[in-house]
Amino acid sequence: xxxxxxxxxxxxxxxxxxxxxxxxxxCIEAAHRGQVPGHYHVYIGQEAxxxxxxxxxxxxxxxxxxxxxHGHLLARGADPKKALxxxxxxxxxxxxxxxxxxxxxxxxxxxxxxxxxxGGVLPISTGTAYALKHRRLPNISVVFFxxxxxxxxxxxxxxxxxxxxxxxxxxxxxxxxxxxxxTPGQSGYHAPNLSIIELTDLAKTxxxxxxxxxxxxxxxxxxxxxxxxxxxxxxEGATFIExxxxxxxxxxxxxLVTGRTHIxxxxxxxxxxxxxxxxAWFERNDPVLSVxxxxxxxxxxxxxxxxxxxxMAQKEIDQAVKFANESPFPEAQSALTHVWPR
Amino acid sequence: MAEITFGEAKIKAVADLMREDERVVIIGGAGFGGLLHAKxxxxxxxxxxxxxxxxxxxxLGFCGMxxxxxxxxxxxxxxxxxxSFAFEAWPQIVxxxxxxxxxxxxxxxxxxxxxxxxxxRISGAAQHSARPQAMLMQAAxxxxxxxxxxxxxxxxxxxxxxxxxxxxxxDHPLLFEEKQPANxxxxxxxxxxxxxxKGSDATLVGYSIDLVRCLAAAAQLExxxxxxxxxxxxxLTPLDEETICESVGKTGRxxxxxxCYPAASVASEVASIFxxxxxxxxxxxxxxxNFPAVPVPLSPPLEQHLLPRVxxxxxxxxxxxx
Numbered sequence: 001x002x003x004x005x006x007x008x009x010x011x012x013x014x015x016x017x018x019x020x021x022x023x024x025x026x027c028i029e030a031a032h033r034g035q036v037p038g039h040y041h042v043y044i045g046q047e048a049x050x051x052x053x054x055x056x057x058x059x060x061x062x063x064x065x066x067x068x069x070h071g072h073l074l075a076r077g078a079d080p081k082k083a084l085x086x087x088x089x090x091x092x093x094x095x096x097x098x099x100x101x102x103x104x105x106x107x108x109x110x111x112x113x114x115x116x117x118x119g120g121v122l123p124i125s126t127g128t129a130y131a132l133k134h135r136r137l138p139n140i141s142v143v144f145f146x147x148x149x150x151x152x153x154x155x156x157x158x159x160x161x162x163x164x165x166x167x168x169x170x171x172x173x174x175x176x177x178x179x180x181x182x183t184p185g186q187s188g189y190h191a192p193n194l195s196i197i198e199l200t201d202l203a204k205t206x207x208x209x210x211x212x213x214x215x216x217x218x219x220x221x222x223x224x225x226x227x228x229x230x231x232x233x234x235x236e237g238a239t240f241i242e243x244x245x246x247x248x249x250x251x252x253x254x255x256l257v258t259g260r261t262h263i264x265x266x267x268x269x270x271x272x273x274x275x276x277x278x279x280a281w282f283e284r285n286d287p288v289l290s291v292x293x294x295x296x297x298x299x300x301x302x303x304x305x306x307x308x309x310x311x312m313a314q315k316e317i318d319q320a321v322k323f324a325n326e327s328p329f330p331e332a333q334s335a336l337t338h339v340w341p342r
Numbered sequence: 343m344a345e346i347t348f349g350e351a352k353i354k355a356v357a358d359l360m361r362e363d364e365r366v367v368i369i370g371g372a373g374f375g376g377l378l379h380a381k382x383x384x385x386x387x388x389x390x391x392x393x394x395x396x397x398x399x400x401x402l403g404f405c406g407m408x409x410x411x412x413x414x415x416x417x418x419x420x421x422x423x424x425x426s427f428a429f430e431a432w433p434q435i436v437x438x439x440x441x442x443x444x445x446x447x448x449x450x451x452x453x454x455x456x457x458x459x460x461x462x463r464i465s466g467a468a469q470h471s472a473r474p475q476a477m478l479m480q481a482a483x484x485x486x487x488x489x490x491x492x493x494x495x496x497x498x499x500x501x502x503x504x505x506x507x508x509x510x511x512x513d514h515p516l517l518f519e520e521k522q523p524a525n526x527x528x529x530x531x532x533x534x535x536x537x538x539x540k541g542s543d544a545t546l547v548g549y550s551i552d553l554v555r556c557l558a559a560a561a562q563l564e565x566x567x568x569x570x571x572x573x574x575x576x577x578l579t580p581l582d583e584e585t586i587c588e589s590v591g592k593t594g595r596x597x598x599x600x601x602c603y604p605a606a607s608v609a610s611e612v613a614s615i616f617x618x619x620x621x622x623x624x625x626x627x628x629x630x631x632n633f634p635a636v637p638v639p640l641s642p643p644l645e646q647h648l649l650p651r652v653x654x655x656x657x658x659x660x661x662x663x664x
Contacts, residue, residue: 062414095447103441107449112413113442120438123403127410127418130395134367135415154433157403164398338448339483341506 003219003291004055007300011309013055013218014295017047017288018313020071021261023080026321027070027087027101028254035325037089040101043071045215045248048287049174050075052221053142056229062110062128064121064143068174069104069114072144078106080320090327097330098338119152121145122171126158129167129238140168140232142225147175147191147242150199159240163207168232170225171208171240173199174215176247203240215245216290246285249278258282263310266292267303343525349379349518351492353386355499356419360390363417363503369408370421371396376459376515405431405456409439409508412454417503425460425512426472439508440483453506455499461551461601462638462649463515471638475512476602479579479611485532486578488512490553493526494536498576500529512578514551533580537589541571544595544659547586547612549575552599552650559599559655568663578608586612587620594625595662599650604632626662631655 004010024042031040043050046068054075057063065072073083078094086093087101094105095113102116112128115121125143132139149155150173162169177191196202203210209231213220221243228239250257258281265271266289271282282289295301301309346354353374360366368386372394375383387394397404401422408420422428428435435456442452462471478486485507489495502509538553539560548556553574560570571589575581590596596616600609609630616624631650639645 062410064410093447095445095449098447099445103445105446105450107446112450113445115438117433117437120406120433123406123434124410124413124438126403127407127412128414129410130407131411131414131416134393134411141410141414154402154406157398157400158406160398160400161403161407165395338444338446341443341448341451341453 001219002298002300003294004222009055010295010300011305013051014291015309015313016051016075017291018263018310019080019316020047020050020074021288022314022317023074023084023320024070025256025260026084026317028256030088030321031254035088036101038100038102040087040254041068042251042254043068044251045285045287046174046176046245047071048218048291049172049215049221049243049245050144052218053170053172053225055222056225057142058139060110060137060139062112062125062132062139062141064112064125064128064141065104065114066118066121066145066149067102067114067116068146070101073104073106073111076106076109076111078109078111080317081323084320084324085327088324089329090324091330092323092327096334119145119149119154122149122155122158125169126161126167129162129169130165133168138233140170140229142170142172144172144174147173147177147194147199149173150191150196151193159203159206159208162238166235166237169238170228170232171238173240173242174245175199175242176245199242200240208237209239211241213241213243215243216285216287218291245287249281261288263292263306264303265289266306267296343523345521346492346524347518348492348495348520348522349375349382351522351524352489352495352513353382355496357386357389358496359499359503360393365415366393366417366419367411368394368419368421369397369404369411370423373421373423374457374513375518376423378515379518401427401430402434405434406438408454408456409434409442409452412452412508413442413450417453419455419457422456422458424470425458425474426470428458428474429472435510436478436481436484440481444483451506452508453503454508455502455511456509457511457513459513459515461514461516462633462645464645465640465642466638467640468637473602475578476607478510479608483508484579485509486512487532488549488575488578490517490550490574491538492522492524494530494576496527497530501532504529505532512550516551517554520554530576533577533582535576535582535585536574537571537585538574539570539572541569541593543569543593543663544571544597545586545589545593546570546572546597546599546655546659547575548572548599549578549608552601555599555650555652555655558652559659562652562656563659566660568659570659581611583615583619586615587623590616590620590623594623596624596628597631597655597658597662598629599631599655601633601650603635604630605635607632629658629662631658
């Protein structure tokens with residue numbers, strides 16, 4: 001079964017996932033060259049979630065994200081040149097260098113500044129949703145957050161508000177620690193710091209539609225998002241989906257521990273010796289390779305098609321790197337501008 | 343001259359805003375009246391019920407919700423209720439709302455009006471008597487208004503709304519029943535204090551309920567032959583230094599009445615003008631009347647002992663002039 005309705009949709013989705021992947025690799029390389037001010041977070045290992053959800057959205061929908069926003073921005077259609085320039089603090093970035101990685105935004109795509117405070121973005125998303133509903137617009141708000149946000153009180157207040165008033169919100173909880181940190185003897189816990197075993201049980205108790213989705217399964221993500229959107233727009237209320245992925249081993253202090261991604265590893269087992277201890281990533285847990293394998297297996301694409309897609313994505317990122325590197329830093333005086341709207 | 347209570351004027355001002363602009367909504371159940379004056383808010387519910395959201399006790403949640411609603415085409419007035427409850431929503435008020443326009447390079451607006459009844463409400467005790475206004479002045483990107491007069495409230499609200507800046511309206515429960523002249527309504531400039539009583543012997547600066555106390559003190563001082571000029575700050579951010587300097591340049595004496603605790607208070611900020619821009623204008627030391635750094639006690643004689651009362655203001659001016 002193909003993940004998205006048409007061949008074009010599927011290839012476009014993989015292209016976006018590759019774009020995100022190579023963008024994040026470029027970020028890591030830039031950071032190791034000392035070009036990224038501050039601490040940053042990469043979306044490697046979660047690409048199918050962002051792309052799957054965004055594929056189900058309209059231009060008029062709002063997208064809210066957190067410190068881990070690069071993949072969401074690109075999946076939504078943000079310009080990699082402006083996005084990377086912003087991460088490097090350049091004048092040509094989406095916010096003239098004022099936001100950086102933590103507060104990534106693309107206002108023209110209804111993607112306001114991301115909140116770097118864990119949990120902070122959930123209440124805000126209930127507000128954009130309320131406005132859309134109040135204005136009788138057929139649109140929804142999507143809010144992405146990690147399982148860590150469920151440790152903050154703000155999340156519970158937001159879920160309650162959304163459930164009480166049937167706000168058109170899609171809560172996307174990206175649990176990228178699903179299998180990683182289990183306390184020995186306490187089987188079944190899906191997040192290290194939560195006493196809740198199943199997050200979706202919590203959502204259901206609060207009268208929200210809820211589902212657990214495999215973050216490798218692009219089609220499942222897309223279907224869940226599509227159903228949630230329809231539910232929200234028809235007035236039936238909010239949905240909470242928990243999308244589970246394995247943590248990419250290089251994410252903590254980002255380092256290319258699995259090297260740059262090459263699409264041929266979707267069919268070619270020649271993983272370099274130095275990555276052998278991380279073979280699980282290549283063989284199972286990389287959503288980019290996983291989706292590529294699905295497209296091959298369903299006959300939607302040939303190996304040559306996929307190589308071409310990968311090359312296209314890499315080229316676009318190379319151009320973004322060049323643009324960001326060559327862009328100037330903002331003028332010092334611009335530090336004082338844009339405090340107020342006018 | 344027709345008179346109206348401040349409370350009725352502010353409710354009328356909100357109703358006018360809602361009538362003029364259908365994007366205005368109230369999140370928080372229209373808590374403009376607090377505990378004592380809830381019935382005065384009934385006309386708002388009668389006329390605008392579909393635009394008034396009665397929220398659960400979830401200030402962090404519904405203040406964040408207000409921010410989102412402001413970003414998506416509505417003008418939300420978020421009524422937090424008692425000023426102390428702003429602390430429940432603090433991350434959203436000071437760490438989200440004021441940063442968003444800047445973090446978007448000026449592209450995303452957050453036209454929101456937070457409202458709270460802050461201050462010593464009398465017998466509120468330690469946790470229901472907070473004055474967060476000085477703390478809010480430390481949130482760059484947050485505008486703070488404090489209308490004290492019935493004739494100003496519509497003008498300040500309209501100006502704040504037109505500015506589209508995230509704004510915190512510092513209201514006070516004791517203002518509600520103040521009977522004041524009913525004229526006014528024209529838009530007022532933000533960041534402009536008002537000389538509400540002209541005088542030559544001393545400058546009294548106040549805002550909100552302390553403006554009312556300064557006016558009462560000035561009336562008392564007049565009977566003693568002391569002519570006090572009274573300035574209403576009207577907005578805390580932006581603060582109008584020029585009007586205060588001009589007045590002190592004339593009188594040479596400054597007294598600031600402020601319910602905030604002393605450290606880094608509104609009064610501190612006003613007084614500090616004369617260490618720099620207004621240096622040399624003072625003939626006597628600047629006096630600040632704050633609520634001492636003591637958790638607010640319940641027992642009435644204890645609370646009264648600590649308030650920046652009218653008689654304390656009078657005594658302070660008398661001492662400076664004498």
